[in-house]
Amino acid sequence: MSREQQAVARARKAFETGRSKSVEHRIRQLKNLQRLFTEKQSVISAAVKKDLNKSEVGTQLYETLGLEGELNTAINHLKEWAAPRPVEKNLLTISDTVYIKPEPLGVVLIIGAWNYPWAVTIQPLIGAIAAGNAAVIKPSEVCVHTAKVMEDLLPLYIDKELYPVVTGGVPETQELLRQRFDHIFYTGNSVVGKLIMEAAAKNLTPVTLELGGKSPCYIDKNCDLTIACRRVAWGKYTNCGQTCIAPDYILCEPSIQDRVIEEVKKAIKEFYTDNPKTCPDYGRIINQRHFKRIMNMLEGSTVAAGGDNEESDCYIAPTVLRDVKPEAKVMQEEIFGPLLPILSVSGLDEAIKFINKGEKPLALYCFSSDNKVINRMTDETSSGGFLANDCLVHFSVGSLPFGGVGNSGMGCYHGKYSFDQLSHLRSCLIKKLNMEGVNSMRYPPHTPKKLGWARFFILNSVDLGWVGRMALLAVMAVVAAVVLQTTSVPFKEKSNVHFKPFHQGDSEPIRSASHRTAVSAQWCYQSQYSCDDTCRDPIRWAAQFPSCGGLRQSPINIVSTKVHVNSALPPFNFIGHTNTINITVENKGHSAHFALPQSFRLTGGALPGHYRAAQFHFHWGGNGRPGSEHTIDGEQFPMELHIVHIKEPYGSLAEAEHDMAGIALLAFLFEESSDDNPHLDSLIASLGRVKNNGSSTVIPNFRLSDIIPSDKDLFSYYRYVGSMTTPGCEQAVAWTLFHRTLPISSRQLDAITQQCRFWTGQPMTDIFRPTQPLDGRVVYRSKAGAALGGVMHWWVGVSSVLLGRTGLIH
Numbered sequence: 001m002s003r004e005q006q007a008v009a010r011a012r013k014a015f016e017t018g019r020s021k022s023v024e025h026r027i028r029q030l031k032n033l034q035r036l037f038t039e040k041q042s043v044i045s046a047a048v049k050k051d052l053n054k055s056e057v058g059t060q061l062y063e064t065l066g067l068e069g070e071l072n073t074a075i076n077h078l079k080e081w082a083a084p085r086p087v088e089k090n091l092l093t094i095s096d097t098v099y100i101k102p103e104p105l106g107v108v109l110i111i112g113a114w115n116y117p118w119a120v121t122i123q124p125l126i127g128a129i130a131a132g133n134a135a136v137i138k139p140s141e142v143c144v145h146t147a148k149v150m151e152d153l154l155p156l157y158i159d160k161e162l163y164p165v166v167t168g169g170v171p172e173t174q175e176l177l178r179q180r181f182d183h184i185f186y187t188g189n190s191v192v193g194k195l196i197m198e199a200a201a202k203n204l205t206p207v208t209l210e211l212g213g214k215s216p217c218y219i220d221k222n223c224d225l226t227i228a229c230r231r232v233a234w235g236k237y238t239n240c241g242q243t244c245i246a247p248d249y250i251l252c253e254p255s256i257q258d259r260v261i262e263e264v265k266k267a268i269k270e271f272y273t274d275n276p277k278t279c280p281d282y283g284r285i286i287n288q289r290h291f292k293r294i295m296n297m298l299e300g301s302t303v304a305a306g307g308d309n310e311e312s313d314c315y316i317a318p319t320v321l322r323d324v325k326p327e328a329k330v331m332q333e334e335i336f337g338p339l340l341p342i343l344s345v346s347g348l349d350e351a352i353k354f355i356n357k358g359e360k361p362l363a364l365y366c367f368s369s370d371n372k373v374i375n376r377m378t379d380e381t382s383s384g385g386f387l388a389n390d391c392l393v394h395f396s397v398g399s400l401p402f403g404g405v406g407n408s409g410m411g412c413y414h415g416k417y418s419f420d421q422l423s424h425l426r427s428c429l430i431k432k433l434n435m436e437g438v439n440s441m442r443y444p445p446h447t448p449k450k451l452g453w454a455r456f457f458i459l460n461s462v463d464l465g466w467v468g469r470m471a472l473l474a475v476m477a478v479v480a481a482v483v484l485q486t487t488s489v490p491f492k493e494k495s496n497v498h499f500k501p502f503h504q505g506d507s508e509p510i511r512s513a514s515h516r517t518a519v520s521a522q523w524c525y526q527s528q529y530s531c532d533d534t535c536r537d538p539i540r541w542a543a544q545f546p547s548c549g550g551l552r553q554s555p556i557n558i559v560s561t562k563v564h565v566n567s568a569l570p571p572f573n574f575i576g577h578t579n580t581i582n583i584t585v586e587n588k589g590h591s592a593h594f595a596l597p598q599s600f601r602l603t604g605g606a607l608p609g610h611y612r613a614a615q616f617h618f619h620w621g622g623n624g625r626p627g628s629e630h631t632i633d634g635e636q637f638p639m640e641l642h643i644v645h646i647k648e649p650y651g652s653l654a655e656a657e658h659d660m661a662g663i664a665l666l667a668f669l670f671e672e673s674s675d676d677n678p679h680l681d682s683l684i685a686s687l688g689r690v691k692n693n694g695s696s697t698v699i700p701n702f703r704l705s706d707i708i709p710s711d712k713d714l715f716s717y718y719r720y721v722g723s724m725t726t727p728g729c730e731q732a733v734a735w736t737l738f739h740r741t742l743p744i745s746s747r748q749l750d751a752i753t754q755q756c757r758f759w760t761g762q763p764m765t766d767i768f769r770p771t772q773p774l775d776g777r778v779v780y781r782s783k784a785g786a787a788l789g790g791v792m793h794w795w796v797g798v799s800s801v802l803l804g805r806t807g808l809i810h
């Protein structure tokens, strides 16, 4: 048996013991890797210095810092990633337990490249360990010193049977490729990528190919060229251009070429001094083969800056090439070195055409102050990743999938994507041996009538929460009976089927804090949108947050003559609202949130369960403009208060979002009064203390009952099912909009709207989402004196209306 065969066989045997599957074992191994990076930083850096002349700080900044971040994320989220993931169901599966169970694939082969030898080898390993696999690690032999350090150090920290390191070059890798793996994760060039895929095909082994290619960089004349060129120079010359996502070449109009050259030259000097050769932050070409390859590319091009080189030292200065033609040698393959060609294009149209003529790149960069240019570039091209006005940094955002498309690769990783990429996402459906009547529609003899029912059951997905599900089960039992009446298949079911919801914890992933931050950093209100700002305003939320384009979106315009009066909407019962407490208010970047304790609770109001308060916030306009989210008969009110409650036992919005009534939102509209509303004074004052995104303060001795009327006085309200009004627009909200308005003076309104700033620094005004289509939903209005007994009836009604949109139930 060859050394490679032995390593694979040992890893397989270790995998078969089952120990890699235990979440505790995975976390322990990841923590051991954390320890390695804490304890052996200097050994790691010394080897990388010898291989690529990277400084110790450079190695930390570009390689190990990212790994430490990935380790933290994996350790903190592993339980949630590995937990079963409940999915939406259709009516046929409503009483089943339907979920995705991530499971390990088996033994993964990781083949690393030399340019960021730690980042591209250990980052997939983190994913492989997190997903419960065994992994054979093959570092690049080109990075001689680093490969040796990996071979020596990894077995000292992690389970060496499960995760063996196999060193060697082409023959050793090919021997490994003759073994059977459950996944091959390769990083390197596209030519070898094809060989890897060919070898994998023999065993139908899935592959992830992290390849490279020529990543274009368009610089629009409409932008700050000093900043753009500094960022491009950083992206290009870091690691001497040997970065998979380095901007390969610049496309710009001829009129700005000279300025671009001057600005890039200035940045080179700023980063690497007048003599980059002696600068500790400027690297070297990995070996003489690559040195020669890069130098050959200069043939036929005009050097505008740099060009110095020394073969014995593998040194090539940061170099800029001007007036480069598409036929030039340097444009025929990925440069992977410190040459920066500039090609002339007549404008955006030609740049897009040029990019689309080439292979789909790993990264595409566009520098412009004009959102239209950036939008056209994203809309009309394709690439693994897209960055506007910066380079490289998307690699460090763990919530973004990193990977290529077409010739630049397949599959993706980083953060949870690494976990998913190296897991099998197994579909599970656990049915009970009852409710056979419902199945009769699929059993022969097949009839058009049964097909009609089958269409209804299959084409409707449901997301109704517990009470809704119970109601639908009742509907289904009736349907089953109807189907049976016409088919004479024996129906032996009891209609009181017990549905077992997931337990909190093993149910769904809690959305991570980093994810929420990423979400909040990208979207904006209409008032923030301007030519200079690239944020995503409400009409474009859905492009990034698909739920925002759903059919149950909020806010809405309520047409008072079209609401359905419903006597099954009883009053609420507020618990804790009269308590005096200290509350924290925080500027969240889009609005200010006033945190409420979970001891504040809500029942009644025909809500399907008990709810715990989470926070309240306001939506306002600015400069005398109204700012409510909901409108009544087209009228927008000065301000709107939302009190957010989460259904028990959910602990967060993420947990509640799959339940149609997982969130109960109480909304109050404000009307302008001539006198101040004294109860708002402390809130208004607190906003003055949280002017900027992220700032917070405490309001002492606060009582919610001071700003809203008591539950006894709140029997009159509108109810409909909708969504959160900010991204991700989760369609999980039972909305209650009270008839009773709250007073606020114009002076107070001005004070509120003039104090805070958005995350972008602009004044926080007009923070409301425009009203959304009703899309067939019904708005109900409560009728005073209703009885609690109608709750179930009411939710069945809501369900039927939603389902009735198909025309099958009325």
Ligand SMILES: NC(=O)c1ccc[n+]([C@@H]2O[C@H](COP(=O)([O-])OP(=O)(O)OC[C@H]3O[C@@H](n4cnc5c(N)ncnc54)[C@H](O)[C@@H]3O)[C@@H](O)[C@H]2O)c1
Binding pocket: 111, 112, 113, 114, 115, 116, 120, 138, 139, 140, 141, 142, 168, 169, 170, 173, 174, 187, 188, 189, 190, 192, 195, 209, 210, 211, 212, 213, 243, 244, 245, 334, 336, 362, 404, 409
């Ligand atoms: N997408 C990414 O994340 C990423 C990251 C780094 C590098 N890259 C790309 O990788 C390329 C540079 O890396 P490289 O390919 O020079 O690295 P490399 O020479 O280190 O090769 C990569 C791996 O492939 C193995 N290998 C080489 N030839 C082989 C063969 N004939 N059969 C089997 N295995 C073989 C090597 O042993 C090595 O482990 C560039 O194109 C760059 O863009 C991509």
Ligand SMILES: CCCCCCCCCCCCC/C=C/C=O
Binding pocket: 061, 062, 063, 115, 116, 119, 120, 242, 243, 244, 245, 392, 393, 395, 396
């Ligand atoms: C505040 C400092 C942020 C630094 C972020 C740097 C991210 C750059 C990542 C460079 C790429 C590293 C891995 C490259 C793989 C492909 O070759």
